[in-house]
Amino acid sequence: GAGVSQSPRYKVAKRGQDVALRCDPISGHVSLFWYQQALGQGPEFLTYFQNEAQLDKSGLPSDRFFAERPEGSVSTLKIQRTQQEDSAVYLCASSDRRRNQPQHFGDGTRLSIL
Amino acid sequence: AQSVAQPEDQVNVAEGNPLTVKCTYSVSGNPYLFWYVQYPNRGLQFLLKYITGDNLVKGSYGFEAEFNKSQTSFHLKKPSALVSDSALYFCAVSNTGKLIFGQGTTLQVKP
Numbered sequence: 001g002a003g004v005s006q007s008p009r010y011k012v013a014k015r016g017q018d019v020a021l022r023c024d025p026i027s028g029h030v031s032l033f034w035y036q037q038a039l040g041q042g043p044e045f046l047t048y049f050q051n052e053a054q055l056d057k058s059g060l061p062s063d064r065f066f067a068e069r070p071e072g073s074v075s076t077l078k079i080q081r082t083q084q085e086d087s088a089v090y091l092c093a094s095s096d097r098r099r100n101q102p103q104h105f106g107d108g109t110r111l112s113i114l
Numbered sequence: 115a116q117s118v119a120q121p122e123d124q125v126n127v128a129e130g131n132p133l134t135v136k137c138t139y140s141v142s143g144n145p146y147l148f149w150y151v152q153y154p155n156r157g158l159q160f161l162l163k164y165i166t167g168d169n170l171v172k173g174s175y176g177f178e179a180e181f182n183k184s185q186t187s188f189h190l191k192k193p194s195a196l197v198s199d200s201a202l203y204f205c206a207v208s209n210t211g212k213l214i215f216g217q218g219t220t221l222q223v224k225p
Binding site: 004006031033035040041042043044045048056059091093100102103104105106107108110 | 118146148150155156157158159163204206210211212214215218
C-alpha cells in the first residue's frame with residue numbers, strides 16, 4: 001500500500017523567498033505531524049493535526065512558519081521569507097487516531113536556503 | 115519536560131555479534147516508547163514500541179527492546195547483527211501524541 005508521500009524531495013530557494021512543502025498521508029490516517037530534522041540531529045516536532053484541526057503548533061519556530069490541512073487529508077507546510085537557518089529536512093508523519101499507534105514517516109523534503 | 119538521551123553517537127559491532135543501542139528517557143506519567151531506524155536520504159522506519167505489558171518487546175527485522183522502569187531505559191538489542199543493520203537509530207518517547215526524539219546513534223556493523 002501507499003505510504004506517506006512528500007513533495008518535492010529537494011527544494012533550493014534563495015533567502016527571502018517563500019516555499020511550500022506538501023504531504024500526502026496514508027489514506028484514512030486522521031493524525032498528521034510535521035517535524036524538522038537539522039543535519040546530524042534527531043527530528044523535532046513542529047505541528048500536529050487531527051483531521052483538519054491544528055491541535056498543536058507549539059513547535060513552529062516563528063510566525064514565518066504556517067501549516068494547513070484544509071480537508072483533513074493533504075497538508076502543506078509553508079515558510080515565508082526563508083532564512084538560512086531554515087535549511088533542514090522536513091518530515092511528515094501520519095498515524096491512526098489512537099495515541100499509542102506508531103507514526104509512519106515520509107522520506108522528507110530537503111530544504112536548502114542559499 | 116520530556117526528554118530522551120542516546121549516550122552513544124556511534125556503536126561498532128562485528129557481524130554476527132550481539133548489539134545494544136542505549137536509550138534513557140525522562141517523562142511524566144506512563145511513557146509510550148518507540149525505536150525508529152533511518153537509512154540515508156530516507157524517512158524514519160518504525161521498528162518497535164512499548165506501551166504496557168511485557169518489558170521485552172519484539173519488533174521488526176529481529177530487533178527487540180527491554181523496558182526498565184526503575185532505570186528509565188529502553189535499550190535496543192539484536193542477538194546477531196547483520197551488515198545491513200548499519201543505519202541511524204532513534205529512540206523516541208511520547209505521552210501527548212507528538213514524538214520526542216533522541217539525538218540518534220549510528221550503528222556500524224562490520225563484516
